[in-house]
Amino acid sequence: MNSPGVALADALSGKRDLLLPCVHCGLCLPACPTYVRMHDENDSPRGRLYLMRAVVEGRIDPAADAFQTHIDRCLGCRACEPVCPAGVEYGTLLEYARAVAVAARPQPWFIRTLLGVFQRPGRMRTVMRLSRWLRASGLAGLGAWIIPRRWHTLRMGLAMLSASGGGKLRRLGRRRRAAPTEASVGPPDAYSALPDTDDKDEVRPARVGLLSGCVQAGLFERVNDATGRVLKANGFAAVTPSTQACCGALHSHSGDLEGARALARVNIAAFEGADVETVVVNAAGCGAAMKGYAQLLADDAEYATRAAAITEKIVDLSEILVRYGMRKGAPIWARVTYDAPCHLLHAQGVAEAPLEMLRSIPQLELVELKGSAECCGGAGLYGITHGELAQSIGSDKVDAILETKAEAVVTGNPGCMMHIGAGLLFRGAGIEAIHPVELVDESYRRGGLY
Amino acid sequence: MSAALTSEVTADLQAIVGEQWVITDPVRLLAYESDGLTAYRRPPGAVVLPADTDDVSQVMACLAHAEVPVVPRGAGTGLSGGALAGPDAVIVATPRMNRIVHVDPENRLALLQPGVINADLTVAARPHGLYYAPDPSSQSACTIGGNVAENAGGPHCLKYGVTSRYVTGLTVVLYDGEVLRLGGLGRDSAGYDLTGVFIGSEGCFGIATEIEVRLLPIPQATRTLLAMFDQLEDAGEAVSAIVARGLLPAALEIIDRETIQAVEASIFAAGYPVDVEAALVIEFDGIEAGLDFEAEEAERCCWEKGAREVRRARSEEERLALWQGRKKAFGAFGRVAPDLLVQDATVPRTRLPEVLRAITEIGHRYGLRLANVFHAGDGNLHPNILFDRSDADELARVEQASREIMAVCVEAGGTITGEHGVGLDKRGYMRMVHSRDVLEVMRATKKAFDPWGGMNPGKVLP
Numbered sequence: 059m060n061s062p063g064v065a066l067a068d069a070l071s072g073k074r075d076l077l078l079p080c081v082h083c084g085l086c087l088p089a090c091p092t093y094v095r096m097h098d099e100n101d102s103p104r105g106r107l108y109l110m111r112a113v114v115e116g117r118i119d120p121a122a123d124a125f126q127t128h129i130d131r132c133l134g135c136r137a138c139e140p141v142c143p144a145g146v147e148y149g150t151l152l153e154y155a156r157a158v159a160v161a162a163r164p165q166p167w168f169i170r171t172l173l174g175v176f177q178r179p180g181r182m183r184t185v186m187r188l189s190r191w192l193r194a195s196g197l198a199g200l201g202a203w204i205i206p207r208r209w210h211t212l213r214m215g216l217a218m219l220s221a222s223g224g225g226k227l228r229r230l231g232r233r234r235r236a237a238p239t240e241a242s243v244g245p246p247d248a249y250s251a252l253p254d255t256d257d258k259d260e261v262r263p264a265r266v267g268l269l270s271g272c273v274q275a276g277l278f279e280r281v282n283d284a285t286g287r288v289l290k291a292n293g294f295a296a297v298t299p300s301t302q303a304c305c306g307a308l309h310s311h312s313g314d315l316e317g318a319r320a321l322a323r324v325n326i327a328a329f330e331g332a333d334v335e336t337v338v339v340n341a342a343g344c345g346a347a348m349k350g351y352a353q354l355l356a357d358d359a360e361y362a363t364r365a366a367a368i369t370e371k372i373v374d375l376s377e378i379l380v381r382y383g384m385r386k387g388a389p390i391w392a393r394v395t396y397d398a399p400c401h402l403l404h405a406q407g408v409a410e411a412p413l414e415m416l417r418s419i420p421q422l423e424l425v426e427l428k429g430s431a432e433c434c435g436g437a438g439l440y441g442i443t444h445g446e447l448a449q450s451i452g453s454d455k456v457d458a459i460l461e462t463k464a465e466a467v468v469t470g471n472p473g474c475m476m477h478i479g480a481g482l483l484f485r486g487a488g489i490e491a492i493h494p495v496e497l498v499d500e501s502y503r504r505g506g507l508y
Numbered sequence: 509m510s511a512a513l514t515s516e517v518t519a520d521l522q523a524i525v526g527e528q529w530v531i532t533d534p535v536r537l538l539a540y541e542s543d544g545l546t547a548y549r550r551p552p553g554a555v556v557l558p559a560d561t562d563d564v565s566q567v568m569a570c571l572a573h574a575e576v577p578v579v580p581r582g583a584g585t586g587l588s589g590g591a592l593a594g595p596d597a598v599i600v601a602t603p604r605m606n607r608i609v610h611v612d613p614e615n616r617l618a619l620l621q622p623g624v625i626n627a628d629l630t631v632a633a634r635p636h637g638l639y640y641a642p643d644p645s646s647q648s649a650c651t652i653g654g655n656v657a658e659n660a661g662g663p664h665c666l667k668y669g670v671t672s673r674y675v676t677g678l679t680v681v682l683y684d685g686e687v688l689r690l691g692g693l694g695r696d697s698a699g700y701d702l703t704g705v706f707i708g709s710e711g712c713f714g715i716a717t718e719i720e721v722r723l724l725p726i727p728q729a730t731r732t733l734l735a736m737f738d739q740l741e742d743a744g745e746a747v748s749a750i751v752a753r754g755l756l757p758a759a760l761e762i763i764d765r766e767t768i769q770a771v772e773a774s775i776f777a778a779g780y781p782v783d784v785e786a787a788l789v790i791e792f793d794g795i796e797a798g799l800d801f802e803a804e805e806a807e808r809c810c811w812e813k814g815a816r817e818v819r820r821a822r823s824e825e826e827r828l829a830l831w832q833g834r835k836k837a838f839g840a841f842g843r844v845a846p847d848l849l850v851q852d853a854t855v856p857r858t859r860l861p862e863v864l865r866a867i868t869e870i871g872h873r874y875g876l877r878l879a880n881v882f883h884a885g886d887g888n889l890h891p892n893i894l895f896d897r898s899d900a901d902e903l904a905r906v907e908q909a910s911r912e913i914m915a916v917c918v919e920a921g922g923t924i925t926g927e928h929g930v931g932l933d934k935r936g937y938m939r940m941v942h943s944r945d946v947l948e949v950m951r952a953t954k955k956a957f958d959p960w961g962g963m964n965p966g967k968v969l970p
Contacts, residue, residue, distance in 0.1 A: 078842075078846040079842035079843050079846075080842060081544075081546065081838070081839055081841060081842040081847075081848050082542055082543075082544055082546045083544055083585060083646065083649075083838055083839040083842075084543075084544055084583050084584050084585040084646065084649050084650075085585075085646065085648055085649045085836070085839055086649075087583055087584075087649050088583075088625055088628075088648065088649050093603075097529075097557050097601075097603040097604045098531065098536070098539075098555075098557070099539040099540060099584065100531075100536050100539045102539075104539070105539035108538060108539050109535075109538070109539070112535075112538055117538070118535050118538070122535045123533065123535070124533050124535035124536045125535065128536075140775060141648070142775075142839065143771075143774050143775075143776055143836035143837070143838070143839025143840040143842065144774070144839045144840060144841070144842025144843050145773075145774055145775060145840075145842075145843055146842070
């Protein structure tokens with residue numbers, strides 16, 4: 059294999075065919091959260107593609123401030139993809155552009171350190187243990203309150219950590235109440251501990267693999283536990299191969315494609331060994347990354363076919379639950395709203411399944427969130443690395459959530475849960491961001507399904 | 509005119525609009541070297557992003573004082589190169605001026621800043637049962653300011669008319685920063701119709717900074733038909749037959765085989781049959797009663813002209829999908845070829861079949877891939893030439909063919925642009941359609957607004 063430096067420099071040029079379909083029509087501009095706030099075409103998908111093309115054509119140096127800034131400032135939300143008539147594979151191109159940008163000018167030390175941690179399970183566990191201690195002791199929450207705004211990175215990091223704690227779910231929607239509008243409320247035939255009969259034609263896979271994830275395993279163990287229980291209640295036995303690693307999403311988004319490939323190879327081997335036909339992922343960012351393994355390893359002689367095979371097996375948790383029909387639990391008399399994770403909606407094209415999952419919960423009132431399809435500003439490490447802009451985007455999201463008067467906001471990605479959670483925390487809103495499976499799990503628990 | 513975009517001038521601009529809203533870094537200026545027509549590339553000297561009329565006025569005064577020309581730009585979706593500036597000119601772009609000041613349902617009017625996106629206006633008007641009628645295919649991204657500059661049309665302009673029919677008042681900033689208020693609620697008819705003169709002036713007269721538009725009630729019902737033909741000319745004949753029968757469809761659009769295949773391969777696939785030579789989309793709207801009659805009559809016209817199949821959109825979803833497919837066709841060509849030249853000529857409707865035949869022949873003769881997707885009801889053709897810019901020989905053939913297509917349209921009694929504007933691209937064709945005297949009057953009109961000649965120089969007039 060080439061040295062990483064050379065491979066990266068060539069990476070974007072090798073993708074010229076992906077760049078050519080952009081005809082500069084501009085239909086992507088209004089879909090881009092950074093363009094609508096920055097108003098600079100360099101902060102639009104079309105503008106960024108133009109910068110990439112300029113690098114490929116040798117018109118600009120990838121070390122140039124403009125290339126670095128604007129490629130870095132992209133959220134990677136991929137909201138531009140579903141509005142692009144030419145079908146430009148923006149997400150893939152962005153990863154290559156990031157690789158080129160990083161090769162031209164290394165990232166700040168703390169990003170490199172962080173990415174390194176995610177590649178080493180031992181260190182990851184230590185960091186997560188420390189994080190959980192900070193969270194449990196209340197120091198994270200305290201820090202988020204007292205640390206001045208100008209130390210944004212630390213303040214935001216601690217707030218996100220604090221917000222990841224959860225804890226209000228058990229009290230949510232316990233009291234029976236009249237449903238305000240019929241249309242938005244889950245099935246009224248309520249409370250039944252009996253499973254729906256499986257009337258779908260497809261054969262339900264008995265064994266499925268489950269990605270534990272790193273943030274998910276470290277900070278959202280309760281979501282992974284709930285996932286296991288809900289899968290089991292619906293007839294799937296989940297196996298979690300112990301050799302699996304981080305999915306590599308943060309690495310490819312940050313331009314460390316070699317790091318991402320190394321992790322992908324580990325996961326491919328791990329899930330091949332688990333002998334499963336389906337691999338379930340409960341974090342949108344990880345799911346999107348794993349569905350991209352085929353593309354990521356397309357030029358890898360040994361792994362290309364294996365990557366393609368794994369890619370076929372990846373499903374989001376909501377997809378598998380909804381596809382085979384879900385059991386019903388006890389009612390939850392609560393008003394919630396749903397925010398679509400970009401990497402579920404735009405990257406994976408999964409729009410309805412999480413909503414259906416929520417509609418299966420009796421009496422749950424699901425209210426529409428204005429701008430649900432727009433990024434919350436979390437975007438992996440973005441909330442920490444691009445403080446001001448991320449907060450402006452996040453603040454609009456929190457406004458929309460509060461407008462719904464929901465008692466919880468539901469979203470299926472740890473990054474979004476933490477970023478939105480932190481935003482809610484700063485506002486003192488008193489509501490939480492929770493994963494859809496947590497609500498289903500709670501409904502099952504109250505219904506005595508376990 | 510000695511243009512001088514010195515660092516003092518950019519400092520003055522920064523003092524007016526704020527440092528972050530002036531772009532001077534040459535790398536960042538590359539994104540502004542083209543609009544929706546990538547055949548021309550010219551990076552501007554700077555880009556300024558003002559916030560309101562006052563900003564624009566001060567910016568213009570500053571630039572006029574420094575003798576630096578100005579090029580207005582909206583979302584940069586234009587297809588005639590009208591928003592391009594050279595290195596000695598400054599782009600004044602409107603995306604920050606994106607506020608809908610108010611929607612006034614009693615008077616069926618809305619007051620907007622120029623950076624408001626066309627489709628967003630309809631979203632804001634819909635709760636009042638109203639909508640904004642002109643619907644250019646780029647309406648999900650293009651701005652009202654750009655629509656005013658180009659006097660934009662769209663598929664439904666067949667029945668409803670183009671932008672000029674809907675703009676009732678304008679606030680305009682002239683080259684020297686002077687602010688004019690033209691037309692407006694209740695005072696639009698005294699004296700010369702300067703609002704009308706300004707609309708379609710392609711940024712050569714000034715910059716519109718506030719726009720008052722008329723809204724329409726949303727039609728009660730629609731009928732959308734899709735007729736399939738084995739000959740492109742037959743579809744053209746059917747269009748004439750429908751109009752000759754005295755029907756007034758809201759839209760009559762033809763999409764040819766090449767276009768259908770591009771659209772159906774994109775995410776906006778709408779179920780257009782990929783094996784026909786042409787599809788004709790016919791839409792009627794208005795009061796429910798009578799629509800079925802009109803639809804049946806139109807259907808009969810299609811059968812008479814040899815349609816292979818005619819079907820109706822069964823649901824609103826299906827109707828919207830057909831329109832999405834039609835409107836996103838331009839971008840969808842990106843999958844087919846790296847470069848695209850979309851022409852925009854208008855011919856008398858009755859001459860459509862022969863002009864289509866001639867265009868097809870020109871394509872064959874030059875060995876070029878041509879795709880037709882157009883507003884057939886208006887006789888507004890959009891032949892798209894698909895090519896690869898990196899092939900110099902092909903590029904030369906494209907330019908030659910493009911010129912011949914124009915000549916054919918003009919000879920048939922048509923003109924060189926239906927809605928995309930003259931801009932940079934069609935300046936050379938102006939003498940084909942206008943006499944020297946007409947061009948002189950145009951020049952004099954331009955002088956009345958812009959005596960110095962600093963507004964969007966080098967556009968429109970030959």
